[in-house]
Amino acid sequence: MKPGGLLNVEFAGFFFYIGGFVMKINIQNLEHNVLEHEGNIETDFLEPELQRNYPHALNVRVKLDRFGKDYKIDVSIRTRAHYICDRCLKEYEPEFTANLSQVYQSDDGELLQDDDIKMLPANAVEIDINPLLHEAIVLHHPIKMVCSEDCKGICPGCGADLNIDTCTCSAGNVDPRWAELKKLIK
Numbered sequence: 702m703k704p705g706g707l708l709n710v711e712f713a714g715f716f717f718y719i720g721g722f723v724m725k726i727n728i729q730n731l732e733h734n735v736l737e738h739e740g741n742i743e744t745d746f747l748e749p750e751l752q753r754n755y756p757h758a759l760n761v762r763v764k765l766d767r768f769g770k771d772y773k774i775d776v777s778i779r780t781r782a783h784y785i786c787d788r789c790l791k792e793y794e795p796e797f798t799a800n801l802s803q804v805y806q807s808d809d810g811e812l813l814q815d816d817d818i819k820m821l822p823a824n825a826v827e828i829d830i831n832p833l834l835h836e837a838i839v840l841h842h843p844i845k846m847v848c849s850e851d852c853k854g855i856c857p858g859c860g861a862d863l864n865i866d867t868c869t870c871s872a873g874n875v876d877p878r879w880a881e882l883k884k885l886i887k
């Protein structure tokens with residue numbers, strides 16, 4: 702993966718990265734009301750727990766719309782995730798996409814009471830995109846991780862991975878603890 706910083710040197714003035722994983726938009730002296738950009742950034746800014754699931758660089762597309770002193774930013778993220786299957790415990794790396802929009806309002810006294818709007822200091826020179834990327838990933842992070850819809854999982858009796866092995870419980874190789882129980886039943 703290319704380090705994020707290199708791709709975006711040409712955008713100096715609008716976007717700049719620090720250390721390859723910080724994404725900010727410089728909103729001073731914007732020449733246009735709409736700004737679009739695509740680049741790769743590393744995931745070091747994610748919480749460690751989340752970074753384990755997203756270790757590969759994120760391809761990020763950012764669109765900024767300016768409305769006077771207010772801004773709307775849309776991000777869309779594409780990467781390969783790193784998950785562990787809940788059923789068979791194997792690691793797999795599916796494609797992961799996430800998107801999110803956020804409105805930023807300049808703090809010039811007329812505050813809108815709205816949870817969906819983030820406030821910017823009146824003299825803000827940049828908007829930090831990292832919290833938005835973090836939130837987008839959290840919102841699209843799966844609750845259940847399954848390597849494939851028809852993953853057969855692991856047999857709770859003999860521990861065989863039923864995708865590649867056959868269960869040995871039914872072949873008479875019963876767990877010794879169960880064998881003891883069976884004797885008692887007889």
Ligand SMILES: [Zn+2]
Nearest residue numbers: 786789848852
């Ligand atoms: Zn699986």
Ligand SMILES: [Zn+2]
Nearest residue numbers: 856859868870
């Ligand atoms: Zn079994």
